[in-house]
Amino acid sequence: MLLKNVTSCYSRKNFTKVYGESGKMENTKYDDKFYRLPKRLFKEDQFRSMTNGAKTLYMILLDRRCLSECNGDAWRDEYGAIFIIFTIKEMMKLLHLGNKKINKMLKELEVHNLIYRSHQGLGKPNKIYVYDLLKADNDNWLPKQFKHRKGRTNEKEIL
DSSP, X not given: OBOSOGGGTSOHHHHHHHHOTTOOOTTOBGGGSOOOOOTHHHHSGGGXXXXXXXXXXXXXXXXXXXXXXXXXXXXXXXXXXXXXXXXXXXXXXXXXXXXXXXXXXXXXXXXXXXXXXEOOOTTSXXXXXXOOTTOSOOTXXXXXXXXXXXXXXXXXXXX
């Protein structure tokens, strides 16, 4: 699978440094790239309590979110918010960790309002909405019906 429109996912500035002045990336496979880790996760007090494992998982989820954004409407819900499908088993395999550890890291990301998991039903994988720390405008990262659910804080209060 090849990327066609990379500028919507990654800033041109990042690719100029890596791929030269033209920014062209022909025949570059998506999974051969680097992961982006926002500096905010290390510099801002609100993320100090996060484990490095949770930060690593966030980095991977953010990468998947970018792929969903590049692939268009198939990865947007009825409200236009971008989601990803990434099963616990896939995360376990990629990170070489067990089920309990992955779930603990996902809960940590939810506590910090970096992700929201929407359950789809028995036997179906969760939709995961990922907050993009690299974007200035994230107003539509999560559908409105999820923003004010009991037990959740409004992401604007934290981020």
